[in-house]
Amino acid sequence: MKQSLARAAVAAGTAAAAFGLTVAPATAVPSTVWTVTPPGPYTAKNVGNVTLAATIPMTCTTSTAAGTLANGTGNPAPVATVDTITFGSPASPCSSVLGNISVVTGTPWTVVASDHNASTGVTTGWIDHVHATLSFGACRFTVTGRATATYTNSTGVLAVRSTAGELAVRNPVNCGTLVTTATRPTFRGDYLVSGGRQVVGSQP
Template sequence: MERTIVKRSLRKLALMAGTMFVTFGLAVVPAFANPSTTWTANPNPAAISGVNSGYMSLTAGVPLVCTQYSVQGSMYSAGGNPATVATLGTLTFGSIASPCQSALGGASFTASAPWRFVARDYNPATGVTSGYLEGVQLRVAVSACQFTTMGKASATYRNSTGILSVNSVPGELAVISALGCGATITTGTLPVLRGNFLIKIFGTSTAPILVGSNP
C-alpha cells in the first residue's frame, strides 16, 4: 500500500515538474552558440512610430497601468554584440481622455528620452531579437506621491508582428527618489515594467524588419 502511494506521489511530482518546465521554457529566450555581430534593419534607417498593444504596467509597491501610450524613434543597422539598434526618442504615456491609473487614483508618467533598444540574440526560426531597453527613466506622480525610477528593461522585437515587448525583471529598474510615498514606495523599491508597443514604419502599416547574423 505504501509503495503504491509513493509511486502515485512520484508520478504527480513528475507531472508538475514537466508542466513547470514547459511553462518556464516558453518564457526563456535561448542563447545561441554564435551570437549575432551584424544587425540589419530594413529599411535602414527606419523612422518608426508605435502605439499600445494591450496595456503598460509599472508595479512599484502598487500597480500603475496605462492603456494608452505611444512612441516615435528610429531603427537602424549596427555591428557588434551587444549593439544598439533602435532609439525611442519620444514616449508618451496616458492622455487627458485616458489617463494612467492606480489603486490610489490617476497617475502621470513622464519619460526621459531617449530609450535605446540593445540587441543581444536573434532567433532566425522565429524572427525574434532579444535584448533590453537601456536609459529607461520614468517620473511618476500618484496623488501626493512622486517618484523616479531608472535602469534598463528586458525586451524583445518580433518581425512578424512588429511587437516590441517590454518585460523587465526585478533588479533591472530601481527607484532613485521618492517623495510623499511613505513606506509604499522607497529608494529600496525595485519596479517591474511590462507592456507591448506595436511598431510600424512611420506613416505606413508595415513593421520594420531586424535581422541578426554572424558572417
C-alpha cells in the same frame, strides 16, 4: 632530483615549440551584424494595457513611442532610439487603486539587441536608459534602469518584460513606505512598431 625534473620540463617545452605544438590563442567571436529593414524613423503604439508596478500596479491604456531604427554591429549593439514615449493621455490617464498616475519621461532611451533566433525571427535584448518620473497625490519618484525586451519580425511587436531588479527607484518624495529606494519596479507592455520592420542578426 628537482633539477632533473626542471631540465626535463624545459626540454619538453622546447620540443613542443619546435614541432609547432604551442597553444594558439582563442579566436574572438565575430561581432553580430544587425540589419534593420527598412531603417529610419518609426512610431509605435501599445497593444493592450501597459503596466508599471512599484508596490502597486499602475495601468496605462494608451502609450505611444517614436524614434529611429538603424543598422548596427556588435554583441550587443544599439538598433534603435526611443526619442519620445508617453504613458496615458489627458483623456485616458494611467490609473491605480490610489488614483490617476502622471508619468513624465526623460529621453532618449536606447533599444539594444543581443541575440537573434533565425528560426523564429525573434530578437532578444533590452531597452536601456529608461527614465520616468511618476506621481500620484503628493507621492513622486523616478524610475531608472533598463527593461528586458524582445522584437518579433512576424508580428512587428516589441514586447517589454522587465524583471525585478532591472529598474530602480530614485528620489522618492512623500511616498512613505509605499515606494522607497528598496522598491523594485517593473515595466511591461507590447508595442506595435510601424512599417513591418524586420530585424536580423547574422555573423559575418
